[in-house]
């Protein structure tokens with residue numbers, strides 16, 4: 001009973017992140033797309049509390065296909081592809097950021113413009129259960145995204 005009250009009050013107070021069973025997502029943003037661009041990326045900071053969790057998928061309303069991706073340098077060429085999961089260990093903080101892990105939004109239904117808010121749903125596995133965590137990401141310019149944002 002007490003636990004459910006705590007969760008409910010956090011849901012109403014936490015503006016940009018959502019806490020659910022210790023999974024916290026913060027600083028979520030989406031890279032604004034160009035008019036002809038069919039895909040873009042979403043980035044955020046994830047922590048999973050004392051038990052850890054695995055990010056295994058994502059959904060969004062703006063794209064027909066939403067996947068968890070990793071970008072790597074292979075022979076100095078940036079390559080990216082889908083990954084099965086991103087492990088967020090107990091007490092760990094994992095940053096989804098340009099050049100690394102990201103949420104790939106593909107087959108965009110319309111361009112994502114600076115200032116737009118994009119609703120995402122992150123799918124986690126934790127202790128054998130699947131949890132979905134809603135995230136609101138704000139669209140930022142294609143270039144010149146700051147490395148660190150302060151609230």
Ligand SMILES: [Cu+2]
Pocket residue numbers: 041069070080081102103104
């Ligand atoms: Cu990608």
